[in-house]
Amino acid sequence: MINFLILPILIPLITGVLLIFAAKHVMLQRWVAGLSAVLTVIVSVSLVQKVKTDGIQTLNLSNWDAPFGITLVSDMVSALLVLTTSVIVLACVIYSFRGIDENREKFYYYSAVNFLMVGVNGAFTTGDIFNLFVFFEVMLMSSYVLIVIGGTKIQLRESIKYLLVNVISSALFVIAVAYLYSVVGTLNMAHISARLSEISEMGQPGIITVIAVLFLIVFGLKGAIFPLFFWLPGSYYAPPAPVLALFGALLTKVGVYSIARTYTLFFYEDGGFIQQLLTILAVTTIIIGVIGAIAYWDIKKIVIYNIIVAVGAILFGISVMTPDSLTGSIFYLIHDMNIKASLFLLVGIVAAITGTSNLRKISGLIKRYPGLGWTFFIAALALSGIPPLSGFVGKLLIIKGGFESEHYWGAGIVLMSSLLVLFSIMKIFINGFWGTPRAYEGADKIPVKSMMTAPVILVAIAVFYGVGSEFVYPYISQAAETLANPSIYIEAVLKEY
Amino acid sequence: MEILMSVVVGILFMSATYLMLSKSLLRIIVGTAILSHGAHLLILTMGGLKKGAAPLLGESGPYTDPLPQALILTAIVIAFGVTAFFLVLAYRAYQELGTDNMDKLRGTEGND
Numbered sequence A: 001m002i003n004f005l006i007l008p009i010l011i012p013l014i015t016g017v018l019l020i021f022a023a024k025h026v027m028l029q030r031w032v033a034g035l036s037a038v039l040t041v042i043v044s045v046s047l048v049q050k051v052k053t054d055g056i057q058t059l060n061l062s063n064w065d066a067p068f069g070i071t072l073v074s075d076m077v078s079a080l081l082v083l084t085t086s087v088i089v090l091a092c093v094i095y096s097f098r099g100i101d102e103n104r105e106k107f108y109y110y111s112a113v114n115f116l117m118v119g120v121n122g123a124f125t126t127g128d129i130f131n132l133f134v135f136f137e138v139m140l141m142s143s144y145v146l147i148v149i150g151g152t153k154i155q156l157r158e159s160i161k162y163l164l165v166n167v168i169s170s171a172l173f174v175i176a177v178a179y180l181y182s183v184v185g186t187l188n189m190a191h192i193s194a195r196l197s198e199i200s201e202m203g204q205p206g207i208i209t210v211i212a213v214l215f216l217i218v219f220g221l222k223g224a225i226f227p228l229f230f231w232l233p234g235s236y237y238a239p240p241a242p243v244l245a246l247f248g249a250l251l252t253k254v255g256v257y258s259i260a261r262t263y264t265l266f267f268y269e270d271g272g273f274i275q276q277l278l279t280i281l282a283v284t285t286i287i288i289g290v291i292g293a294i295a296y297w298d299i300k301k302i303v304i305y306n307i308i309v310a311v312g313a314i315l316f317g318i319s320v321m322t323p324d325s326l327t328g329s330i331f332y333l334i335h336d337m338n339i340k341a342s343l344f345l346l347v348g349i350v351a352a353i354t355g356t357s358n359l360r361k362i363s364g365l366i367k368r369y370p371g372l373g374w375t376f377f378i379a380a381l382a383l384s385g386i387p388p389l390s391g392f393v394g395k396l397l398i399i400k401g402g403f404e405s406e407h408y409w410g411a412g413i414v415l416m417s418s419l420l421v422l423f424s425i426m427k428i429f430i431n432g433f434w435g436t437p438r439a440y441e442g443a444d445k446i447p448v449k450s451m452m453t454a455p456v457i458l459v460a461i462a463v464f465y466g467v468g469s470e471f472v473y474p475y476i477s478q479a480a481e482t483l484a485n486p487s488i489y490i491e492a493v494l495k496e497y
Numbered sequence B: 001m002e003i004l005m006s007v008v009v010g011i012l013f014m015s016a017t018y019l020m021l022s023k024s025l026l027r028i029i030v031g032t033a034i035l036s037h038g039a040h041l042l043i044l045t046m047g048g049l050k051k052g053a054a055p056l057l058g059e060s061g062p063y064t065d066p067l068p069q070a071l072i073l074t075a076i077v078i079a080f081g082v083t084a085f086f087l088v089l090a091y092r093a094y095q096e097l098g099t100d101n102m103d104k105l106r107g108t109e110g111n112d
Helices: A004-021 A026-054 A076-099 A102-106 A109-125 A129-148 A153-184 A189-201 A206-223 A232-237 A241-265 A273-295 A299-320 A323-354 A370-384 A390-404 A408-433 A453-467 A469-484 A486-493 B002-020 B025-046 B067-097
Strands: A057-060 A071-074
Touching (some): A004 A026, A004 A057, A004 A071, A004 A076, A026 A076, A026 A102, A026 A109, A026 A469, A071 A076, A071 A109, A071 A189, A071 A486, A076 A323, A076 A453, A076 A469, A109 A129, A129 A189, A129 A241, A129 B067, A153 A189, A153 A206, A153 A232, A153 B025, A153 B067, A189 A206, A189 A241, A189 A486, A206 A241, A232 A241, A232 A299, A241 A273, A241 A486, A273 A408, A299 A323, A299 A408, A323 A390, A370 A390, A370 A408, A390 A408, A390 A453, A453 A469, A469 A486, B002 B025, B025 B067
């Protein structure tokens, strides 16, 4: 089936459109959204298998040949990320059945989630730089809806800032594409890569460095790297837990994926300035994120700052650009999407039970909710990379790559950061779950057991992903191979090159 | 011609930046609209300005690159959509929060 790789984009798109017409029938919406999410997961699993056996899949839309039309490319990196996205969306949809109020569900919540999935899956799959911009906008448009849906004061206030930051970064994206188009005269990413390496043979002109930095600013704003993360803690604080989980798990990772894609495909020949810049920014991101994570006494804020730490660690692996570190980055990227979603859902349950996310007002939860406590404990261990859970292998490979290419400082900071991340997350555990139990108003009405389904699934995946890393490794290393050798990607897209 | 266009784009970016740095929400929205217009003109300029030819490859004679127009069309539609959303959001926020001054829209939840 040649059209196979477009299905993870098409299924949520059709579902999203259909759900608009069923907006007031909550049960119907839940069923349709759940079923389509399950279907997407099944399709993406078979897509991963297909890529594993038959190599990179490409689809030229409307049969326009590769450099001229829009091409969808599904290599191992994007297939795996599409799979992870589908799983996370499924988990968040299941959680939303109980975890979000009916008013929001009636106001096109499930449609917006599905459109968000269209944008994210599309951004992972597309092989055309302008099409990437379009899918970014699809994703951002639905994220604007999701962040403001419900219309509480804090949501309205924070969504204005979120919207403004993203509008500016979109304009910068258009500008960067314009410059790139004037230099290479093409939009197909494989073709751009081929043209850029032709140009680089005659010596790297300054304009390519300018374009690279512009792309770094654009994707860095989305992915929240060091000087550009300022909007994230405020904006992500506002929406309810399942939306927060979707944002924390997916949106920043699209930015990180785009940096990985453009920097391994376009700007890999310039070993000097660009790579150094990325390394420095990645390490600074880790440091700032860790400081934020240990400074706050609010559960949501602590986990939000942990997003920034993870982005830094992944980007460090990408900037080092050895095969080992790239493998580690992809491993860690998938791990992090999964574990962040589960952590945010768990934090959402804690906030629902206690009615606050301030750590000073919470204690002794594990006495009344042992299941919640232990799931949180496993998720926390996985997050900070305790073997044999899922964070460990990725971080090990990133650090190994860092030491091999003599980035001792960076690798050391990644290593140190795990310890501090563990500290920050254990602070939640010690203060929130241990101690004397308190009585919380209205806690009995919260259906904790049924809300636990989604995070338990995600944590189980995290455990499997770590313990069964022998089984997962071939897929990841195939993905890293495409990133390390852009010629594989170029040959798969432009057949004659 | 390209030089003139570049100057126009520069002026648009300049005014957009000025407007976006102000406190009033409405001026900020106008600023983002102008910023996206500048970006669209930049695509057109960067694609190379040509006139008097059809966008048909294969015929003898010169041809024009149709791609920048296609890109701008897409980008304009997106910018319109976002601006419309932004205006509605600003109005709703004004109703709910009672101010359109960005200085008064600061928040410190969870920052203790």
